[in-house]
Amino acid sequence: MIVIAVAVLVSLIAFAAGVLTASRLGRLVLLAGLALLPLVVTGAGVAVGVRESSQTQFCLGCHEMEPYGQSLFVDNATSLAAVHYQKRLISRDSTCYACHTDYALFGDAKAKFNGLKHVWVHYFGTIPERPKLYQPYPNYNCLHCHGDARSFLEASAHQDIRAELQSGARSCLTCHDLAHDLEGVKARNFWLPEPRP
Structure with a gap:
C-alpha cells in the first residue's frame, strides 16, 4: 500500500514537472513535493518498523x-x-x-x-x-x-x-x-x- 502511494506520488510529480516548472509557483510546489517525498517514505518506514517490532516473530x-x-x-x-x-x-x-x-x-x-x-x-x-x-x-x-x-x-x-x-x-x-x-x-x-x- 505504501509502495503504491509513493509510486503514485512520484508519477504525479514526474507528470506535472513540465507544467510546474513553467512558473515560479509551480517550481515551489515541485520543490515542496520533492521535500515531502522523503518524509513520507521515512514516516511510512518507521510506521511499518514499529508495527513489525511488536510481533512475537520479531522478538524471537x-x-x-x-x-x-x-x-x-x-x-x-x-x-x-x-x-x-x-x-x-x-x-x-x-x-x-x-x-x-x-x-x-x-x-x-x-x-x-x-x-x-x-x-x-x-x-x-x-x-x-x-x-x-x-x-x-x-x-x-x-x-x-x-x-x-x-x-x-x-x-x-x-x-x-x-x-x-x-x-x-x-x-x-x-x-x-x-x-x-x-x-x-x-x-x-x-x-x-x-x-x-
Whole structure:
C-alpha cells in the first residue's frame, strides 16, 4: 500500500514537472513535493518498523531469545509465559510485546527504546548469558489485564494484599516468580512436539 502511494506520488510529480516548472509557483510546489517525498517514505518506514517490532516473530528472531520463545510451550502451569500463551490469555502475534510493554502514557515508546537497546547489544555489545529487564517488572503490567478479573479478585491469596499489589508495594513476582521456565526448555518438557511461536 505504501509502495503504491509513493509510486503514485512520484508519477504525479514526474507528470506535472513540465507544467510546474513553467512558473515560479509551480517550481515551489515541485520543490515542496520533492521535500515531502522523503518524509513520507521515512514516516511510512518507521510506521511499518514499529508495527513489525511488536510481533512475537520479531522478538524471537535473535538466537539469544530462542529459549524464551520455546518457554511459551513448556508444560508447566506455574510458568507465566507458558500459561498466558497456551491459554490464549494474550495475542499470540504480540506475546512478548503484550507483557513487556508498560501500560502507561509513554509505555509504547519506552518499549521501543528498550528494544533498540537489545538490538544494539545484539549487534555491537556483549550478549549476557541471561538477559535481564532494564528495570523491575511493574505490577501495573499484570494488573492492566488481571486487576479487574474475577480470578484475581476472588483469589484468597490476593484478598489481604490487594492494596499492596495495586500500589506496587509488593511485586506480583513475589509469588508468581517463574516468568520463563528455561529449565523446562532444557529438559524439552513441551506440551507440543515442535515449539514454534
